[in-house]
Amino acid sequence: MEGIPIRNARRGDIPSLLLLWGAMMREFEEADARFALHPGAREYMATTFAAWIQDPTRIVVVAEERGRLVVGFAAGVVLAGNGWQVPVRLGRISDTYVAAPRRRQGLARRLAGRVMDLLYEKGVDTVRLAAAVRNEGALAFWRSMGWSDLEVVLERPVEPDAD
Amino acid sequence: MVEPQPPRPSVRAARRSDLQVLTDLRMRFLGEAAHDEPRLRLMPDARVRTEQAFPVWMGHDDRVILLAAPSEGEDEATPVAYAMGLLRRAPPILASQNVGEILEVYVTPEHRGEGLAAKLVAVLTDALVGRGAEVLRSAVPVGHVAATARLERAGYRPLQIELERSLGAG
Numbered sequence: 001m002e003g004i005p006i007r008n009a010r011r012g013d014i015p016s017l018l019l020l021w022g023a024m025m026r027e028f029e030e031a032d033a034r035f036a037l038h039p040g041a042r043e044y045m046a047t048t049f050a051a052w053i054q055d056p057t058r059i060v061v062v063a064e065e066r067g068r069l070v071v072g073f074a075a076g077v078v079l080a081g082n083g084w085q086v087p088v089r090l091g092r093i094s095d096t097y098v099a100a101p102r103r104r105q106g107l108a109r110r111l112a113g114r115v116m117d118l119l120y121e122k123g124v125d126t127v128r129l130a131a132a133v134r135n136e137g138a139l140a141f142w143r144s145m146g147w148s149d150l151e152v153v154l155e156r157p158v159e160p161d162a163d
Numbered sequence: 164m165v166e167p168q169p170p171r172p173s174v175r176a177a178r179r180s181d182l183q184v185l186t187d188l189r190m191r192f193l194g195e196a197a198h199d200e201p202r203l204r205l206m207p208d209a210r211v212r213t214e215q216a217f218p219v220w221m222g223h224d225d226r227v228i229l230l231a232a233p234s235e236g237e238d239e240a241t242p243v244a245y246a247m248g249l250l251r252r253a254p255p256i257l258a259s260q261n262v263g264e265i266l267e268v269y270v271t272p273e274h275r276g277e278g279l280a281a282k283l284v285a286v287l288t289d290a291l292v293g294r295g296a297e298v299l300r301s302a303v304p305v306g307h308v309a310a311t312a313r314l315e316r317a318g319y320r321p322l323q324i325e326l327e328r329s330l331g332a333g
Contacts (some may be wrong), residue, residue: 038255084209130323151325152304160318
């Protein structure tokens, strides 16, 4: 069966990207209130997506169903290493999301794979990403793709919780 | 009768004259991290880059670099531990934009268990909050159980896992 086509994002995709990104962030916040959005987040991301699409160090790909409905996206970037630890250049996957009705068809795997292929073409051989601790599905997904845990990021409010 | 108190660690801000000791401590920190986690191995010029970075970092108001010695009242005691933090102004995506990051905490092995790390983290936290931090974060390599436990005792909870994959592995 032929999958939903994946292509590089264009400026015209920004409204769809914002819808998908908003849905992704709502899912994050429902799972963990620490991912509550800033009031200006949507406006910020509108300009950010526009910049990413123009930026040669950035990759934004979309899955477009029947040539008109964007149902998933993924984004990555090439970064310099920190200067004292390997690697010299580092790829980072910042976002991967598929609309709920189109899940379990391998689309996220193909989107992430496309981003990794494009990062590799840009000279990157190590890629990192962050997944929410409470998003067990995402963690299982990435680990099934050969990713391994590197660090745990811990957070506390300025006034620690009593629990 | 007043019971004698155990020596309390002294913590102070790093100065430019501390460059050598800071660099030595940081290289030991990075070396231990690389030993424990080969994916964090050092670049050949890591020491030179560290020597160049510290003077720049010391000039940044958003960065806090601390040194600790085993006991109070010994201003010239050789520091045996350091910590570094950063107040990062994140883009307006998450509600909390002012993130205080505890980047590095290191105590030489012979002085572990003396409360130096806890004191450094406490002073660093106060400094970051004083600069406007709304939340505090710290990244710990997986498997560093003691460091993770120390942070959890201080109220930290896991937020994210940083994952890595080599693209050369196929």
